[in-house]
Amino acid sequence: MTVVFAQGMRRSGTTILYDALFGDPRFTCWYEPLNRARKAPGGGSRARAIDHMASVVAFRERFLAQRGDATLDQDSLNWGAPRAPDLELEPGWPPHVRDLVAALAEAGDPTLVKFTRASHHVGALAEIRPDAFFVHIVRDPRAVTQSHLFRRLPETRERILREGTFFTLDDDYDQWRAQMMAQHLIDTDASLAGMNEEPGFVKVLLLWKTLYERTRDDAAAHFAERHVVVQHERLCEDPQGVLTALYERLELRLPWRVKRWAKRNVRPSKPPHEPDHPEWARAYELLGLTELVDEVQRSAI
Numbered sequence: 001m002t003v004v005f006a007q008g009m010r011r012s013g014t015t016i017l018y019d020a021l022f023g024d025p026r027f028t029c030w031y032e033p034l035n036r037a038r039k040a041p042g043g044g045s046r047a048r049a050i051d052h053m054a055s056v057v058a059f060r061e062r063f064l065a066q067r068g069d070a071t072l073d074q075d076s077l078n079w080g081a082p083r084a085p086d087l088e089l090e091p092g093w094p095p096h097v098r099d100l101v102a103a104l105a106e107a108g109d110p111t112l113v114k115f116t117r118a119s120h121h122v123g124a125l126a127e128i129r130p131d132a133f134f135v136h137i138v139r140d141p142r143a144v145t146q147s148h149l150f151r152r153l154p155e156t157r158e159r160i161l162r163e164g165t166f167f168t169l170d171d172d173y174d175q176w177r178a179q180m181m182a183q184h185l186i187d188t189d190a191s192l193a194g195m196n197e198e199p200g201f202v203k204v205l206l207l208w209k210t211l212y213e214r215t216r217d218d219a220a221a222h223f224a225e226r227h228v229v230v231q232h233e234r235l236c237e238d239p240q241g242v243l244t245a246l247y248e249r250l251e252l253r254l255p256w257r258v259k260r261w262a263k264r265n266v267r268p269s270k271p272p273h274e275p276d277h278p279e280w281a282r283a284y285e286l287l288g289l290t291e292l293v294d295e296v297q298r299s300a301i
Helices: 014-022 054-067 087-088 096-106 122-128 141-150 154-163 178-187 192-195 200-222 230-237 240-251 256-265 278-285 289-299
Strands: 005-010 028-031 111-115 133-138 227-231
Touching: 005 014, 005 200, 014 028, 014 096, 014 133, 014 256, 028 054, 054 096, 054 178, 087 178, 096 111, 096 122, 096 133, 111 154, 122 133, 122 200, 133 200, 141 154, 141 192, 141 200, 178 200, 200 227, 200 278, 200 289, 227 230, 227 240, 227 289, 240 256
Parallel strands: 005 111, 005 133, 028 111, 133 227
Antiparallel strands: none
């Protein structure tokens, strides 16, 4: 039985990869099972006009009914942001969350379960299915940071560009709880106290580094040969090539309909905000990001 767990930081292009595999009729696909129970038309990419969360919410309702525990409800399965972002940064799941993920993993063959809330829970995924494949989706940290600061609001982007505050903004970038999560890291690690003086874009880069390193290390430790890194930019530039390589690693045949969908719907990524601005270089040196970005280039399919 083939099980694929996919994890990436929010705004890293996890949904576009999910959309591609969703088009493979063999896959049973689950979208963000630890998200709040709400409609998600198109998900993060909006490439498919469907509610990605509908099947998850229905499954969770059946799961809770079968469990028969009156203390549990849909909110108790929202393990992480927006309810409690700090839970994403603490390893381990309570039994009801672990059992939900285990039940989802057994729902089909092959099965894909896509997360943005499992960066610190790779070990828990390995306990559930040690034979699974683990796909780590990684995007240029500058592009991730830009997405968090601009948010998905044209008026916010236009205001920041008009005022020229991208590299000085220190508040109001919490749509996906990056601000709260970065602050949690700083507040719980004395060695990061100096980060309080840094602007918001540096704090999002800190979060990127933390999530990347934790996911990378735990995936290497627990999934070894079944650990696959997908670079978002490379997927956007050569979707058919990356998907072919991914399916080879998953030991599956890439269907023609997945190739066709990717060719029609996946577009090249845009460059990040002012990519040559010296503030990026300063932040990269401060956080040691250059080596990590190079590492992604070397390790991704």
